[in-house]
Amino acid sequence: MAEMDTSSGGGHKKGPGVKKAKKLSTRIDMTPMVDLGFLLITFFMFTTTMSKPKTMEINMPAKDKVEDNQQTKIKASTALTLLLGNNHRVYYYEGLADDPANPPAVKVAYFKPGADGIRNVIIAKKQAVSQLQQSGGLGPKDNAVVLIKPDATSTYEDMVNALDEMAINDVKTYAVIDITDVDKEFMGAQ
Amino acid sequence: MPKVKMARKSTNIDMTAMCDVAFLLLTFFMLATKFKPDEPVVVSTPSSISEITLPDTDIMMLTVDKTGRIFFSIDKQSIRENLIQDINSYKNLGLTKAEMDAFKYGSSVGVPFNQLKSYLGATPAEQKDFDKTATGIPTDTSNDVVTNELATWIRSARNNNAKLRITIKADGNTAYPEVKKVIQTLENYKIYKFNLITNMKAIPPGTAAAQARTTEA
Numbered sequence: 001m002a003e004m005d006t007s008s009g010g011g012h013k014k015g016p017g018v019k020k021a022k023k024l025s026t027r028i029d030m031t032p033m034v035d036l037g038f039l040l041i042t043f044f045m046f047t048t049t050m051s052k053p054k055t056m057e058i059n060m061p062a063k064d065k066v067e068d069n070q071q072t073k074i075k076a077s078t079a080l081t082l083l084l085g086n087n088h089r090v091y092y093y094e095g096l097a098d099d100p101a102n103p104p105a106v107k108v109a110y111f112k113p114g115a116d117g118i119r120n121v122i123i124a125k126k127q128a129v130s131q132l133q134q135s136g137g138l139g140p141k142d143n144a145v146v147l148i149k150p151d152a153t154s155t156y157e158d159m160v161n162a163l164d165e166m167a168i169n170d171v172k173t174y175a176v177i178d179i180t181d182v183d184k185e186f187m188g189a190q
Numbered sequence: 191m192p193k194v195k196m197a198r199k200s201t202n203i204d205m206t207a208m209c210d211v212a213f214l215l216l217t218f219f220m221l222a223t224k225f226k227p228d229e230p231v232v233v234s235t236p237s238s239i240s241e242i243t244l245p246d247t248d249i250m251m252l253t254v255d256k257t258g259r260i261f262f263s264i265d266k267q268s269i270r271e272n273l274i275q276d277i278n279s280y281k282n283l284g285l286t287k288a289e290m291d292a293f294k295y296g297s298s299v300g301v302p303f304n305q306l307k308s309y310l311g312a313t314p315a316e317q318k319d320f321d322k323t324a325t326g327i328p329t330d331t332s333n334d335v336v337t338n339e340l341a342t343w344i345r346s347a348r349n350n351n352a353k354l355r356i357t358i359k360a361d362g363n364t365a366y367p368e369v370k371k372v373i374q375t376l377e378n379y380k381i382y383k384f385n386l387i388t389n390m391k392a393i394p395p396g397t398a399a400a401q402a403r404t405t406e407a
Contacts (some may be wrong), residue, residue, distance in 0.1 A: 030205030037212030041219060048223035055357060055385035056240035060373065062382050084366070113394060123398075150366045156254070157236040157362030159369070160388060164238040170398035 058163060061175045077132060080125045080146050082118065082162055083183050086153035090118045090162070091187050094125065106186045111161045118162075122146065122169045146174040149183055228297040230321040231255040236362040237391035239399060244387065248353045250344070251387075253298065254360035258368030259326030262343050263298030269350050270294045276346045283307055300326045303339055331374040341375050348379070359387040 076095045083091040088111055093104035109118040122144075129144040148162045159176065166174045233255055246265075253261040264270060274293040278285045281303050285293075289310040293299070296317070301309045301324050309320060329340035348354055356376060360369050376384060393400045 030209045034205050034209045034212050037209060037216055041212060041216050044216065044219040044223065047225060048219065049226045050223050052243045053235075053359075053387050054238070054240055054390050055242050055244050056238045056388050057242065057383065057385055060377060060382040062380075119394075119397070126398075150370075152365070152367050154366045155362060156360045156364040156366060156369045159366060160236040160238055160362070160386060163386075164240075164388075167239055168394060168397045168399045170402060 056160070056163065056167070058176070061177060074145050075138065075142055077138065078129050078142050078145050080122065080144065081183070082146060082148050083179065083187055084148065084150040084154035084158040084162060085187050086151070088155070088158055088161075090158075092118065092121055093186065097182060097186070103186070106189070111158070111165070118165060119169060122165060122171060126169065126171070143172050146171050148174060148176045149179040150176065151179050151184065151187065229253070230261045230298050230300055230318075230324075231259065233359055233361045234363075235359060235388050237389040238386075239391055239393045240388060241390070242385075244357065244385070245355065248351060248355055249357060250347050250351075250354050251298070251357050251359055252340070252372055253300075254358065254364050254368060254372060255326075256361040256363040258364060259300055259324065260329055260340060260372065261298045261300035261321075262327055262340070264347055264351075264354075266351070267294050269347075272350045273346050276349065277303075277306075277342070280342070280346070285310065300324045302328050303342075329371050329375055331371055338375060340372065341378065344375065344379060344381075356381060356384040357387055358384060 074096065076098075079094065079096050081093055081095075081097065083106075085091055090109045090111065091106050092109060093106045095104050097104050107121075109116050109121055111118060113119060125146075126144045129138065129142070132138040133140060133142065146166060148159070148166075150159050150162075163174075163176070165171075231253065233253055248265070250262075250264045253263070255261075264273065271290065271294045274285065274290045277283065278290065283303060283306055285307055289307060292310040296310075296314075299306065299309065300321060305324075309317060309324075312320065327340045327343060329338050332338055344356075358369070358372060360372075376382075393403060
């Protein structure tokens with residue numbers, strides 16, 4: 001490939017006084033060029049990045065004061081509360097837990113697929129809410145509401161995982177809110 | 191025993207094809223990638239299924255490493271220049287022109303205001319060393335301009351670029367209260383919408399998001 005046909009094929013015979021041009025090889029040693037090429041490839045592979053960073057958008061609930069009659073009240077039957085605890089545990093209970101005499105059943109799940117994964121809990125909650133909607137127990141606008149309450153012992157990854165579960169399971173209404181003392185007691189009791 | 195004659199083979203290989211491949215790959219890497227931004231600390235972000243790519247411009251990035259140190263960075267040199275002038279006059283830091291230029295052309299800062307002058311006066315190599323032990327920008331959940339220096343940075347940055355998009359890049363192992371401080375500071379400025387930088391991960395099959403994807407396609 002790197003050589004070219006320099007012979008004048010089929011050329012007429014030159015006379016005795018005509019000097020024959022010296023044939024030079026056009027073959028070049030490509031090895032240093034290959035070295036250089038691979039060196040640059042290595043450089044670009046190490047210093048550059050392929051993918052642009054991905055982001056997830058988050059909307060925090062606004063802290064503005066809202067009049068009591070303007071507030072949208074969450075119906076207890078649509079609510080699911082996730083308490084993010086230590087060691088990537090998720091404590092969850094249904095309802096709003098606003099009745100101290102009748103505390104909800106708090107259970108533990110994890111961010112992983114499988115029987116004790118939080119995903120099944122969220123899917124089950126969504127199904128229960130849609131069944132209630134069909135039977136008329138809830139209005140058509142009452143979607144499942146997930147309240148995410150990260151505890152001080154949880155990590156940022158837990159919060160992102162929880163938000164990600166909302167996207168994975170198509171939960172339309174969710175909010176990251178501060179954990180309350182009551183919730184901390186629930187976690188401690190477990 | 192008769193001697194076995196080895197056929198003499200030339201060790202010259204035609205390198206042209208290899209050269210072609212090398213430069214083809216080189217061209218690909220040059221065009222398809224872009225340089226890694228200079229990062230003060232190593233942060234391994236958690237993953238999510240979100241596919242929104244980060245825009246190139248009007249970005250303010252708050253990097254939180256796993257011990258909770260906060261680093262601030264913002265794009266566009268013109269904005270960086272105005273920002274450091276604002277901070278300088280507001281906090282009476284007495285920065286020289288050279289130190290302000292160091293901020294303009296630098297990347298991110300993670301030092302309290304009282305160390306900012308010495309930090310910007312240092313060489314880039316010294317700054318890198320300093321970043322390893324830096325305390326990060328002090329912040330808390332209050333709106334107090336004295337203790338919550340991150341709030342001052344955010345406010346000045348927003349004054350200089352109203353279109354600013356705020357992103358938080360935090361390490362997955364950061365304790366939640368550290369991130370909470372940043373979020374609280376943003377909320378104090380009525381910023382309720384911001385972006386979290388995450389890695390990509392595949393959508394788990396059989397879930398609602400996976401079904402939505404197949405109906406879209």
